[in-house]
Amino acid sequence: VRVESKASSTLRLKLRNLGAQAGDVDSLLEAIRRHICVAAHDNIVRETDTAAQVRVLLAGTACAYKRREDGGRSILSFQHPGDFCDLQRYLLPDAKSAIGIQALTDCTVGVIDFEDMDRLLLRPTLSLSLWRASVLEGASYRERLSNVGRGTALARVAHLLCEQLARREAVGIHGAKLPFSQIDIADATALSIGHVNRTIQLLRSLNLLSKLGSAIEVVDRNQLEKIAAFDGRYLNLPSPAAN
Amino acid sequence: VRVESKASSTLRLKLRNLGAQAGDVDSLLEAIRRHICVAAHDNIVRETDTAAQVRVLLAGTACAYKRREDGGRSILSFQHPGDFCDLQRYLLPDAKSAIGIQALTDCTVGVIDFEDMDRLLLRPTLSLSLWRASVLEGASYRERLSNVGRGTALARVAHLLCEQLARREAVGIHGAKLPFSQIDIADATALSIGHVNRTIQLLRSLNLLSKLGSAIEVVDRNQLEKIAAFDGRYLNLPSPAAN
DNA sequence: CGCCCCCTTGAGCCGGGTCAATTTGGGTGG
DNA sequence: CCACCCAAATTGACCCGGCTCAAGGGGGCG
Numbered sequence: 156v157r158v159e160s161k162a163s164s165t166l167r168l169k170l171r172n173l174g175a176q177a178g179d180v181d182s183l184l185e186a187i188r189r190h191i192c193v194a195a196h197d198n199i200v201r202e203t204d205t206a207a208q209v210r211v212l213l214a215g216t217a218c219a220y221k222r223r224e225d226g227g228r229s230i231l232s233f234q235h236p237g238d239f240c241d242l243q244r245y246l247l248p249d250a251k252s253a254i255g256i257q258a259l260t261d262c263t264v265g266v267i268d269f270e271d272m273d274r275l276l277l278r279p280t281l282s283l284s285l286w287r288a289s290v291l292e293g294a295s296y297r298e299r300l301s302n303v304g305r306g307t308a309l310a311r312v313a314h315l316l317c318e319q320l321a322r323r324e325a326v327g328i329h330g331a332k333l334p335f336s337q338i339d340i341a342d343a344t345a346l347s348i349g350h351v352n353r354t355i356q357l358l359r360s361l362n363l364l365s366k367l368g369s370a371i372e373v374v375d376r377n378q379l380e381k382i383a384a385f386d387g388r389y390l391n392l393p394s395p396a397a398n
Numbered sequence: 399v400r401v402e403s404k405a406s407s408t409l410r411l412k413l414r415n416l417g418a419q420a421g422d423v424d425s426l427l428e429a430i431r432r433h434i435c436v437a438a439h440d441n442i443v444r445e446t447d448t449a450a451q452v453r454v455l456l457a458g459t460a461c462a463y464k465r466r467e468d469g470g471r472s473i474l475s476f477q478h479p480g481d482f483c484d485l486q487r488y489l490l491p492d493a494k495s496a497i498g499i500q501a502l503t504d505c506t507v508g509v510i511d512f513e514d515m516d517r518l519l520l521r522p523t524l525s526l527s528l529w530r531a532s533v534l535e536g537a538s539y540r541e542r543l544s545n546v547g548r549g550t551a552l553a554r555v556a557h558l559l560c561e562q563l564a565r566r567e568a569v570g571i572h573g574a575k576l577p578f579s580q581i582d583i584a585d586a587t588a589l590s591i592g593h594v595n596r597t598i599q600l601l602r603s604l605n606l607l608s609k610l611g612s613a614i615e616v617v618d619r620n621q622l623e624k625i626a627a628f629d630g631r632y633l634n635l636p637s638p639a640a641n
Numbered sequence: 642c643g644c645c646c647c648c649t650t651g652a653g654c655c656g657g658g659t660c661a662a663t664t665t666g667g668g669t670g671g
Numbered sequence: 672c673c674a675c676c677c678a679a680a681t682t683g684a685c686c687c688g689g690c691t692c693a694a695g696g697g698g699g700c701g
Contacts, residue, residue: 221544224627229544243533246526250634252537279522283489286529290486293532294495296539301464301472304547304588308657336679345547347658352681369666369680384467391493551689579647590690595649612648612698 162213162236162263165326169237170284172325172393173291179281186275187211187265193258200241202255207269210240215262216334220342221254230343232295233259233319233335237326240264242289245272260334287391294389295322303345308354311344313363313383316373321387331373340371405456405479405506408569412480413527415568415636416534422524429518430454430508436501443484445498450512453483458505459577463585464497473586475538476502476562476578480569483507485532488515503577530634537632538565546588551597554587556606556626559616564630576614583614 167180190213193199199210199217217234231254234240240256267275276282295318302314319333341351355371358364363379365372373379410423433456436442442453442460460477474497477483483499510518519525538561545557562576584594598614601607606622608615616622 219540221540223544223548229548231540231543243537246530246533247537247634250534250537251631252540253629253632254540276526277522279520279525282522282525282529283519286525286532287489289529289532289536290489291493293536293539294486294490294493296536296543297462297464297474297495297497300474300539300543300546301466303543305466305472337681338679348680349659349682350657353657356681386496388494389496391490581647591648592650592691593689596689599649 162265165236166211166213166265169288169326170281172391173284173287174280175284176280179278179284182275182278183267183281186267186271188268188271189266191264191266193262193264195258195260195262198255198257199262199264200244200256202253204241204244204255209242209245209267209269209272210256211265211267212236212238212240213263213265215258215260217256217258217262218339218343219254219256228342229345230339232292232299233322233343235319235323235326235328238292239285239288242285245269259336259339291391294391298389308344308346308350309357310383311346312340312351312354312358313379314385315340315344316371317376317380317383317385317387318390320373320376321385321390321392325390325392331376333371333373335371405508408479409454409456409508412531412569413524415634416527416530417523418527419523422521422527425518425521426510426524429510429514431511431514432509434507434509436505436507438501438503438505441498441500442505442507443487443499445496447484447487447498452485452488452510452512452515453499454508454510455479455481455483456506456508458501458503460499460501460505461582461586462497462499471585472588473582475535475542476565476586478562478566478569478571481535482528482531485528488512502579502582534634537634541632551587551589551593552600553626554589555583555594555597556601556622557628558583558587559614560619560623560626560628560630561633563616563619564628564633564635568633568635574608574616574619576616578614 163184166184170180170183199212202222212234214236217240219231219234221229221231223229234256243250243252276285298318302311316333320331323330337351337355338348340346341348344351346354355364358379359366361378363373363375365374406427409427413423413426436458442455445465455477457479460483462474462477464472464474466472477499486493486495519528541561545554559576563574566573580594580598581591583589583598584591587594589597598607601622602609604621606616606618608617
């Protein structure tokens with residue numbers, strides 16, 4: 156079962172950055188009883204899910220979303236390899252949040268039973284580092300809150316892209332290509348699809364995004380961070396020594 | 399030092415709801431070396447603060463905010479008695495978030511040294527319940543994210559008011575009056591002051607808010623929750639047995 | 642008494658929403 | 672290799688909710 160090799164090293168990187176010890180991560184990896192594969196657009200966690208398991212994203216990109224009354228999808232956050240999908244369901248099983256997790260690309264997900272979590276959290280340093288992961292998630296929410304609904308569409312989209320690039324980099328994904336559709340970006344920035352399209356074309360014409368193909372590929376990251384007024388220090392990124 | 403009586407019972411209520419044991423709360427209260435009073439509009443935590451203490455709001459109402467480049471204030475969340483102001487600074491001291499905490503009314507704040515926190519968190523149940531508090535904070539951010547930037551001004555303002563009412567109720571504050579200025583509401587909903595004013599007048603003319611005085615006082619909470627499509631179950635409120 | 646902060650009001654404008662087509666391109670089966 | 676399908680991307684025209692800016696009130700406090 157060395158499909159793990161890459162996935163587990165990502166998780167290890169992330170948790171070590173949050174202060175976990177080597178033994179902590181080993182135990183965690185052992186507690187992952189099985190891996191499941193989820194195709195793009197399918198749900199990893201359904202909004203009404205009550206399963207007694209925690210999921211960890213091992214490979215691929217996902218999003219946490221909420222349905223609006225009109226049926227629309229609001230994307231609340233993006234998830235990258237190493238992120239826990241639904242820790243909150245384990246910690247606050249009574250809080251009904253009606254939030255689902257959807258795969259944006261094909262994903263590999265690790266599954267941990269609640270009772271194994273109970274045992275894992277007897278390790279204080281592991282418990283603490285997962286707590287830090289929750290706090291970091293909160294920091295990301297705060298940043299998005301100060302961004303969504305304010306400023307021009309250009310800055311909003313740019314900021315979103317910058318944050319995702321930085322978060323992926325923190326877990327060793329260095330590509331400039333982001334696996335989002337324009338629809339995803341619209342649902343995440345609270346802009347209409349049409350306007351996201353116009354904005355992306357503007358970003359392309361400014362030579363900040365690649366003009367080749369329809370993928371979202373950042374070409375001039377510095378300039379993009381500038382117009383987004385992006386400052387990634389809230390992300391607790393590891394010192395720029397790694398790799 | 400029985401100024402504590404009311405403040406400590408609020409904190410106790412909140413932490414017990416999150417699974418802390420009686421002894422945990424006692425230890426926490428003992429670790430609060432001193433209380434400080436902060437006047438309305440003053441900062442409880444400055445954006446650049448690096449002090450080695452955690453603060454807990456014991457009385458009054460505050461907000462977490464971030465300055466925008468244009469000097470404007472974005473309110474990211476409101477804080478009510480029992481809420482920790484800056485746990486994230488303790489857990490992730492390296493993450494520079496540039497977030498400040500400002501008192502909206504006169505506030506009483508408890509101060510705990512980092513080193514005392516270190517000792518307190520040796521209690522697993524206390525550690526776990528503070529982790530839950532962080533997760534709950536995240537739930538609140540998610541809810542605001544799905545609200546801000548979407549829907550009409552009416553629904554946005556109504557939703558904000560509903561959430562704050564519910565959160566205050568959860569810590570035993572049952573008044574229908576909310577200590578916010580219209581400026582605060584504008585900074586929190588990403589609406590302009592002028593439009594918040596028009597919206598509040600609309601809410602008043604619909605008999606959802608009190609028409610007497612300029613305070614924000616909810617008169618018809620049911621109807622308000624209806625137009626806000628508010629569902630407080632994400633807040634992990636205690637079962638409606640208390641009091 | 643006067644100042645300052647907050648609330649209130651009005652007029653005009655614009656960024657982004659809405660809706661409806663049309664195109665593009667990768668995937669699939671024949 | 673081609674015909675077909677469908678999701679995503681693209682484009683255009685028109686409209687409106689909320690923003691901007693510029694003036695007033697009004698009340699609490701030194």
